[in-house]
Amino acid sequence: MGERTRVYGGPMRMRAAVLEEFGAPLAVQEVELAEPRAGEVLVRLHACGVCHTDLYTASGADPSGYAPTVLGHEGAGVVEAAGRDVGSLAPGDHVVTLFSPQCRECIHCRDERTNLCLAIREEQNKGHLPDGTTRISRDGEEIRSFMGCSTFAEHTVMPEIALAKVSGEAPFEHACLFACGLSTGLGAAINTAAVRPGSTCAVFGAGMVGLGAVAGCRLQGAERIICVDLSLQRLELARGQGATDLVEGGEGTVERILEMTDGFGADYTFEATGNVAVMRQAVEAARMGWGLCTIAGVAGKGETLDVVPRLLITGRRIAGSSFGGVKGRDQVPVLIDRYLAGEIDLTPFVSHRITLDEVNRGFELMEAQDGIRSVIEFA
Numbered sequence: 407m408g409e410r411t412r413v414y415g416g417p418m419r420m421r422a423a424v425l426e427e428f429g430a431p432l433a434v435q436e437v438e439l440a441e442p443r444a445g446e447v448l449v450r451l452h453a454c455g456v457c458h459t460d461l462y463t464a465s466g467a468d469p470s471g472y473a474p475t476v477l478g479h480e481g482a483g484v485v486e487a488a489g490r491d492v493g494s495l496a497p498g499d500h501v502v503t504l505f506s507p508q509c510r511e512c513i514h515c516r517d518e519r520t521n522l523c524l525a526i527r528e529e530q531n532k533g534h535l536p537d538g539t540t541r542i543s544r545d546g547e548e549i550r551s552f553m554g555c556s557t558f559a560e561h562t563v564m565p566e567i568a569l570a571k572v573s574g575e576a577p578f579e580h581a582c583l584f585a586c587g588l589s590t591g592l593g594a595a596i597n598t599a600a601v602r603p604g605s606t607c608a609v610f611g612a613g614m615v616g617l618g619a620v621a622g623c624r625l626q627g628a629e630r631i632i633c634v635d636l637s638l639q640r641l642e643l644a645r646g647q648g649a650t651d652l653v654e655g656g657e658g659t660v661e662r663i664l665e666m667t668d669g670f671g672a673d674y675t676f677e678a679t680g681n682v683a684v685m686r687q688a689v690e691a692a693r694m695g696w697g698l699c700t701i702a703g704v705a706g707k708g709e710t711l712d713v714v715p716r717l718l719i720t721g722r723r724i725a726g727s728s729f730g731g732v733k734g735r736d737q738v739p740v741l742i743d744r745y746l747a748g749e750i751d752l753t754p755f756v757s758h759r760i761t762l763d764e765v766n767r768g769f770e771l772m773e774a775q776d777g778i779r780s781v782i783e784f785a
């Protein structure tokens with residue numbers, strides 16, 4: 407690992423994995439990182455998960471993607487310095503990065519019905535910090551940030567509103583899982599669906615998001631949790647998170663679930679595959695009268711969800727869930743406390759530990775569906 411040299415008052419040099427060109431491997435190299443400005447914080451990363459969204463952008467399939475950029479958005483680390491006007495974080499605090507920030511002031515933050523903070527959306531989508539500039543550069547050329555995080559790097563500068571201060575007791579390799587898929591799944595069950603105790607749930611997909619949803623249903627006191635996936639290995643992981651019934655997916659899955667539920671369907675269904683045909687199954691497997699289908703998967707651009715309206719008239723509902731409806735600064739610390747209290751077992755989720763230099767291997771492992779998460783550990 408490279409040495410971390412800090413020159414006070416000027417930019418620091420650090421190693422980062424740069425997406426130079428779509429479809430090409432990330433290039434790990436030295437770049438410059440400027441100091442945090444007002445409302446911003448310098449974080450030293452300790453762990454970062456490798457996620458499909460990073461790979462999706464690296465591949466060039468995301469039409470809104472840009473390069474050069476430093477990828478990564480599932481970071482956990484320690485605050486090293488705070489810029490002016492930062493009130494809630496100080497050096498030494500342990501933090502989890504939030505691609506979905508929480509300013510606590512905008513109209514959405516002040517409403518309990520949504521977590522979609524409006525404060526920095528536009529600049530974040532452009533790869534900028536809230537003031538419209540970037541902190542990462544290379545020989546004077548600016549390098550944009552990714553999802554407001556850019557955590558495939560030894561350090562990052564992020565807005566205070568996009569960092570959750572969490573317990574210092576959580577191991578970083580587990581804390582970083584809460585930055586994306588795990589909180590999404592947990593929150594889909596706890597916030598979006600607000601699963602009632604004693605319910606029957608069906609979760610489609612047993613990746614990070616689906617497994618989080620299984621755990622969330624269990625924490626909410628669901629009596630039955632049916633999990634559907636194509637991979638038997640992943641279904642076994644779902645059993646470990648509390649799934650009571652395992653179903654190999656494919657055609658006929660809706661009929662299977664109806665059979666298992668006296669012809670009615672599940673009180674709550676969750677979709678965590680990103681496949682619109684599976685989303686349709688999740689709607690159809692929801693119970694008449696009150697069945698709620700929560701969609702967390704991200705479909706391809708231009709794809710649409712096909713639903714027979716009669717299913718809705720007879721009482722089924724569909725909800726979407728971004729980051730599980732989790733208001734990150736308030737709720738990620740609470741979820742981590744529940745994990746520390748022994749309510750969620752995260753050990754099976756970290757399948758590979760890699761170095762920053764091995765980030766492309768993390769992508770290969772993901773493409774081979776080898777394990778749930780590769781986590782980059784920083785020296």
Ligand SMILES: NC(=O)c1ccc[n+]([C@@H]2O[C@H](COP(=O)([O-])OP(=O)(O)OC[C@H]3O[C@@H](n4cnc5c(N)ncnc54)[C@H](O)[C@@H]3O)[C@@H](O)[C@H]2O)c1
Nearest residue numbers: 611612613614615635636655678679680702703704728729
């Ligand atoms: N809403 C959000 O904020 C948010 C956050 C993170 C990820 N996501 C999205 O959630 C989805 C899941 O993410 P992940 O990281 O868990 O992905 P993943 O690829 O690890 O898991 C998807 C799972 O779906 C299974 N699957 C595929 N086809 C299936 C079928 N026909 N029936 C049943 N299971 C099937 C796969 O075997 C796999 O285990 C993706 O679309 C991702 O983009 C959304």
Ligand SMILES: [Zn+2]
Nearest residue numbers: 457459586587
């Ligand atoms: Zn992610």
Ligand SMILES: [Zn+2]
Nearest residue numbers: 509512515523
């Ligand atoms: Zn806000």
